[in-house]
Amino acid sequence: xxxxxxxxxxxxxxxxxxxxxxxxxxxxxxxxxxxxxxxxxxxxxxxxxxxxxxxxxxxxxxxxxxxxxxxxxxxxxxxxxxx
Numbered sequence: 777x778x779x780x781x782x783x784x785x786x787x788x789x790x791x792x793x794x795x796x797x798x799x800x801x802x803x804x805x806x807x808x809x810x811x812x813x814x815x816x817x818x819x820x821x822x823x824x825x826x827x828x829x830x831x832x833x834x835x836x837x838x839x840x841x842x843x844x845x846x847x848x849x850x851x852x853x854x855x856x857x858x859x
Contacts, residue, residue, distance in 0.1 A: 777844075779812075781822070782853035785829070788822040798844075805831045805850060806840040822852075830855055 780793045802811045809823040823829070831838050832851040844850070 777847060778849045780849065780851040782851065784854055785822045785852050789816070789818045803843055804840065805833065805838060805842050805844065805852075808844060808850060809840070809852065828854060 778795050781789050786792050798811055802808050813820045813823050833847045834849055
């Protein structure tokens, strides 16, 4: 599964994307973020408060409780504001 990070999520992790193979216990986007916290201090910082995250799965916005299913790509990013 390819993960894409944007804005301060990318800055805290130190990378814009990575490929991961999460365990079967990781079923939702929120599970994925919780699992990612163990990858590095930057991941832990980026995913410390899941209320500040938004997600897209295979380029469609989804809530964090969305099942990953057979997703090939998950993007994690802060809320977007317009101007």
